[in-house]
Amino acid sequence: MDKAKVVAEELKSTKVEERKKFIIKGVVDPRTNDHVAFKYAVSEGIINHRKGLYVNPSTNESLPIQRAMLEGKILVEYISVCRSLPETTAVPLITIKRRVDHKYIIVGALDPVTAEKLNLQEAIRRNIIDIQTGEYINESKGGIxxxxxxxxxxxxxxxxxxxxxxxxxxxxxxxxxxxxxxxxMFVSFMQAVRRGLVDGESGDYISNLTGKKVYAVDAIRRGLIKAVKCSKEIKED
Known part of the structure; x- marks a missing residue:
């Protein structure tokens, strides 16, 4: 029998953050229009770090450094710097457990009404096991x-x-x-739980039109729950 359970697992991923920074390659000397080194521009008073200004020492005219960069008076090269940031996200998982083929011999059955343990012959005689199909007939639940x-x-x-x-x-x-x-329309798992579309414990799907419940495994097969298979393994009990 397919048995499903819903768990929230933390999946770790890496987020890449990109930032741009600039390197000053040179400065235009406003007195001569020559390109000079940044250190020289600072020593000559063309770059005023404290006030953040580009200055013409001859006229004392000044511009904010950002504007001087835009006007090409300060020559810069932009470079991208990337860094990886670990990111942890809680993701809803539906885990389905089913028994794989395992050899066995049927030796009896429980009487669904009295809970009496019966041998195979008696279970067949009482019509609890259908000898043709191998099905179990539960009379306590209307012959299901x-x-x-x-x-x-x-x-x-x-x-x-x-x-x-x-x-x-x-x-x-x-x-x-x-x-x-x-x-x-499709909604997120958490929205579905809030709207009563999914049983948060079993993962079963519940139609908000008919009220009919569909087992999680069948809901996935029928496309009522969109899901991506993450893993599959065989384990001994």
């Missing part, structure tokens, strides 16, 4: 039929497994959107 694998998983059908430990397939999906039927 449960397929053999799910009934074994849930303990309704008793089975004797081989000696190897049972294995489970575990798949994780990162949720990127959930369909809002009423408005015909």
């Amino acid at each position: 039929r449960i397929n053999e694998e799910d009934a074994v998983e849930d303990g309704w059908i008793m089975a004797q497994f081989d000696e190897t430990a049972p294995q489970f397939e575990i798949e994780s999906f990162s949720v990127v959107g959930v369909l809002d039927h009423k408005f015909g």
Whole structure:
């Protein structure tokens, strides 16, 4: 039986921040229009660091350094400086766990009404196990039929497994959107939980038009929940 759970995991990514800075390559001497070195311009009083001015020592006319740069009186070269910033984001994941093929022999079943443990022959005689389909028939719930694998998983059908430990397939999906039927649009997982479109514990989808609940795995298959598979692994129980 597919069993789903929703967890919020922190996924680490790297954000690149780009900044621009400039290097002064030279300064125009306003007295001669020659290009001179920055240090020379400072020593001659052409660049006034304290006041942030470009100055003509002959006339005492001045400009803010930024304007002098724009007018080409201070020659600069712009360079980009990048640095990586670690970024952590909480991402909703739906994890689905299902038993993979595992050899077993059916030895009996539980009576759904009395909870009595029955051997296989008696379970068949009482029409609790359908010998043709292998399904378990739960009369306590109106004769609902449960397929053999799910009934074994849930303990309704008793089975004797081989000696190897049972294995489970575990798949994780990162949720990127959930369909809002009423408005015909996809919303984020957190919005979907707030709107009652998703059960925050089980990950099951709930239509806000019909109220019908769809198991998480089926909702992903049908495109009601948009999700990207993150991982898949096989583990022993």
